[in-house]
Amino acid sequence: MTPSVAIVGGGYAGFAAAVTLARGGARVTLFEASRVLGGRARVVETDGQRVDNGQHILLGAYSETLRLLRLVGVRPSVLATRRLALVYPGHCELRAAALPAPLHLALGLLRARGLGTADKLAMLRLMRHLKRQRFRVAPDRSVGTLLTETAQTERLVRLVWEPLCVAALNTPVADASAQVFAHVLRDSLAGSASASDLLLPRVDLSELFPVPASRWLALRGHTVRIVEPVKAIQRDDTGFRLDGDPFPTCYDHVVIATAPYHVAALVTGLPGMRPVVTQIERLRHEPIVTAWLGFDGPVSFPEPMIGLSGGYGQWAFDRTALGGPTGLVSIVISASGLHQQLDRDALRDALVAELAAALGPLPRLAWSRLITEKRATFACTPGLERPTPRTPEPGLWLAGDYVASDYPATLESAVRSGVAAGRAILNACGLKESLF
C-alpha cells in the first residue's frame, strides 16, 4: 500500500524530505505556512526589489544539496563556482591553486599575500593537528580553545579562523564547537579540491531549490499547499491528522520540517514528544544581519566575495557579478556582536564606510535595506545534543538544520536531515528510493 506522508514546512529540509519520499513511492503532501517557499532561505520583495532574506554561500562540499538540485532539474549554472579565495583588500589574499588536493591549498598558502611565515606555519600546524586526531576533538572544546592550544597567530585568527568559524557556525569562536568546526574543515579545506569551492547563487534562494522542487513534486502528482499553517498534529488509532488541513486526511507518517522553535506548538497533544521538546528548548539562537546596498553606479570588486576587516561587516558580495542589477552589494554580519548596539541608519553608514575603505570611493547610495534574522540558526556550542530524525512517537519524524548531524545549521544540514527522515520512512515501509 502507498504510504501517505505529510510534511510540515517548505524550507530546504521539508523539500529534501518530500523529494526523497516521492522517489520512493510515498504519497506526499507538504504544508507551508507562508506564501513564499524557502523558510530561512527565501526571496523577499522590498521596495520593488527582489533580494534574499540573507546572503547565502554554498560550498563544493554540499554534496546532498547539489545532488538534490540536479535531481529536480536545476541547471548547474545557477551557482557561480569560484575556487576558494579569501581576499581582504589591502590586508591579505589566500587563493586555492588550480591543483588537486592537498596541493591546491598548500600552493595557495605558500603564495598567500599578507600572511607571514609564522601565520602560514600556524595554519599548517592546526590542519596537521586535526588530521592526526582524524578530525575528532573533545566535545567540550570551543574553537577558541582549539586555536589557543595549537598556537595560532593573532593575524591568522583575525583574518582567517574567526571569519571562517563565524560564517560556518554562526557562533563566535569563544562559544563555537571545535568538533563541528573540525568537521567543516575536514569536508572543505581537507577534502577534494572542489570541496572548498565557493558556490554563490545567481538566482534567489526560493528559486534555487524550493520552487523547482515544488514543480517537480506537482508534476508527479504530489501536493504542495502554501499559506496553509498546520496548527497542531493529532494522532488516533488510524494515523495522524493535522489541525489546519483544509481537506482533513489521515496520514501514516508526518515529518515536522519547521525551524526548531516551531516544533513545541505542533506537538502539545503528543505526550511522547515532551523529552524532544525539552531538548529543542535548550537550543540557543544566533542572529544574522544582511545589508542590501543599492548604489547608483557600478561598484568594482576584485572578487565576487571579499572579506571586510576591522569593522562590523564580515563579507561583502558583488551582486552585479552574480546576476543582480548594477551597483547591488550585500554585506553579511553573522552571530551576535557589537553591531547590535547601533541603530539601523548608523549600522548602514558604518558598513558603507567599511566598503569604501576596502574598495575605494563608491557611487552614491540610492537604496538600502537591512534584514535581521534574529533566530537565523541555533548557536553551535560545544557538547550540544541535537535531536535525531526518529522521535519517541512512531511515525512522527523531525527534519531541519538543527537535527543531529556533523554539520552546523546550514542548507546542507537541512537537506541531509530531510533526506535522512525521508529514507527512514521509506525503510520503515519496506520501500527504497528509486535510482532514476
Ligand SMILES: Cc1cc2nc3c(=O)[nH]c(=O)nc-3n(C[C@H](O)[C@H](O)[C@H](O)COP(=O)(O)OP(=O)(O)OC[C@H]3O[C@@H](n4cnc5c(N)ncnc54)[C@H](O)[C@@H]3O)c2cc1C
Ligand atoms: C540570514 C541567514 C543567512 C544564512 N547563511 C547561510 C549560508 O551562507 N550558507 C548556508 O548553508 N546556510 C546559511 N543559513 C542557514 C540556512 O538558511 C538554514 O540552515 C536553512 O535554510 C534551514 O532550513 P530548514 O528547512 O531546516 O528550516 P526553515 O528554513 O526554517 O524552514 C521551515 C519552514 O517551515 C515553515 N513552517 C513553520 N511552522 C509551520 C507550520 N506550523 N505549518 C506549516 N509550515 C510551517 C516555515 O514557514 C518555513 O518555511 C543562513 C540562514 C540565515 C537566516
